[in-house]
Amino acid sequence: MKLQIISGVSGSGKSIVLHFLEDQGYYCVDNLPVDLLPHFVENMDWNNPHIHGAVSIDVRNFSHELAHLPHILEQIKKMGVKYSIIFLDADDATLLKRFSETRRKHPLSDIPLTKAIQHERNLLTVITQRADIKIDTTNTNIYQLQHLINIYIANDRTTEMSLLFQSFGYKHGVPLDADFMFDVRCLPNPYWEPHLRSLTGQDKSVISYLENHKTVLQMKEHLIYFLQQWLVEFKKTNRSYLTVSIGCTGGQHRSVYLVEQLKIHFQPIHSHVICYHRDLI
Structure with missing residues (x-):
C-alpha cells in the first residue's frame, strides 16, 4: 500500500x-x-x-x-x-x-x-x-x-494522474491549491433571477438558463479545448493530481455548472476525475 x-x-x-x-x-x-x-x-x-x-x-x-x-x-x-x-x-x-x-x-x-x-x-x-x-x-x-x-x-x-475539478466563490477567497484557476464572473449570473437564486448549478432550471446564453457555451468549449491540449503534457510529468479551479462570485451557480460539465466531458476519457464544490451550500 x-x-x-x-x-x-x-x-x-x-x-x-x-x-x-x-x-x-x-x-x-x-x-x-x-x-x-x-x-x-x-x-x-x-x-x-x-x-x-x-x-x-x-x-x-x-x-x-x-x-x-x-x-x-x-x-x-x-x-x-x-x-x-x-x-x-x-x-x-x-x-x-x-x-x-x-x-x-x-x-x-x-x-x-x-x-x-x-x-x-x-x-x-x-x-x-x-x-x-x-x-x-x-x-x-x-x-x-x-x-x-x-x-x-x-x-x-493508481499511478495515473487524478484530475480534480473544483468550484469556488471569489467572495469566500481564492483557493491556494489550484494548478489552473479560471474566473467565470463575466458570464450571466442566475443569482439575479429571483426564481433561480436559491438553486445551484446542478439544478435543471439553472442549467437551462445558462445554456441559453452563447457566452456560457463558448466558455465551456474553450475550457475543454484548453485542458485537452495541456493534460497530455502534464501526464508526462508523472504528477499525481492536477487541480482545476473555476470561480464565480458565490460559488453556487456558474462555477458549479461548469465544473459539472467538465466532469461529464472528461470522465469517459480520463479514468480518475474528481468533482468538488468548495462553497456549495
Whole structure:
C-alpha cells in the first residue's frame, strides 16, 4: 500500500487529517523525525493489502533534519514503497484567527506570530516543492477536509494522474491549491433571477438558463479545448493530481455548472476525475 506523508503549516489541519486516517484504519505517527522515516517504513508490512501507513512531518523537526528529506525519500523509493505527500496550508488571517481561538502556541513562538507563520513556510519549502497534493483549508471546515482526504485516498490506488475539478466563490477567497484557476464572473449570473437564486448549478432550471446564453457555451468549449491540449503534457510529468479551479462570485451557480460539465466531458476519457464544490451550500 502507499504511505501517506502529511505536512503543512501549524494550524492548517494536520491533526484533523491524521485522526481521520487513523479512523480509516491507518497506522499513524505524528511528528515523526525525518531521519526515522526509513525505520518506520522497514517495520511495515507493505505487501499486506490491509496495512496502511501515515506519518506527519512538520516544522517541529529541526531544519537540518528537514534538509535530509529529499535523500530519505529516495531511500524509501528504492525500498519499493510508494508514497504521497499531502501538504496543508491556509491564509495568514485564518491561521492567526485559529491560534487566537484555540490559544495554542505556535512551534516557533519565540518570534511574533505573523513572522513565525512566514518563517515556518520558508522552512517547509523542501516539503512543499515535493507535495503531490496541496490543500487550502482557509474556507474548509472539519467535515469538508475529511471529505477531501477521503476522495484523495480513494483515488490514490493508481499511478495515473487524478484530475480534480473544483468550484469556488471569489467572495469566500481564492483557493491556494489550484494548478489552473479560471474566473467565470463575466458570464450571466442566475443569482439575479429571483426564481433561480436559491438553486445551484446542478439544478435543471439553472442549467437551462445558462445554456441559453452563447457566452456560457463558448466558455465551456474553450475550457475543454484548453485542458485537452495541456493534460497530455502534464501526464508526462508523472504528477499525481492536477487541480482545476473555476470561480464565480458565490460559488453556487456558474462555477458549479461548469465544473459539472467538465466532469461529464472528461470522465469517459480520463479514468480518475474528481468533482468538488468548495462553497456549495
